[in-house]
Amino acid sequence: MEDKPAKSMQDVARHVGKYPEHAFHFVREGLSYSAETVHGKETDAHRLLQHFLAMYHLDWSDLVSRYHAGSLPEPVVEAINAAGGRENLNRHVDGRQLCWGLRDYSLQRWGLLARTVLESWKVTSTGDFGRIVFGFIELDMMQKQADDKLEDFEDVYSFDDAFEKGFHLGWSESPGNESE
Structure with a gap:
């Protein structure tokens, strides 16, 4: 690509x-x-997740779907947890x-x-x-x-x-x- x-x-x-x-x-x-x-204030975890979404041309709903499917890389899962969990992502x-x-x-x-x-x-x-x-x-x-x-x-x-x-x-x- x-x-x-x-x-x-x-x-x-x-x-x-x-x-x-x-x-x-x-x-x-x-x-x-x-x-x-x-x-509230944007966290480093949110910035990392936004970068991940942009890199792979995904949106927040794609991220949540992949989270539920267990198909995200471990650092992304850790960033989601650091951001307060999937309900605080968007x-x-x-x-x-x-x-x-x-x-x-x-x-x-x-x-x-x-x-x-x-x-x-x-x-x-x-x-x-x-x-x-x-x-x-x-x-x-x-x-x-x-x-x-x-x-x-x-x-x-x-x-x-x-x-x-x-x-x-x-x-x-x-x-x-x-x-x-």
């Missing part, structure tokens, strides 16, 4: 066409942030979870400028996050679950509600009366 050259962020940005490379870096970083928020986040994670990550990173930064990259809705994610998937740079679909990202929230109405600065009504 011949190894294909690794794809770059530039490749996926060119493939999708609408968004600049920065948007793809942001979504990739935001996916890590979201997975950590939902599942660090998948669905489209809705990812959209909310990307919102939180962008607010943490840019505060009130989050929406402005995203819109400067032509990201104006949660559907845009989905198109970026599926661009990665189409180039085998991310994996999806069997039931994941682009529609999962549509209308998760409006940017008006998520970035404007819900942002509270914590200031009192009257300047100088912070103790009220």
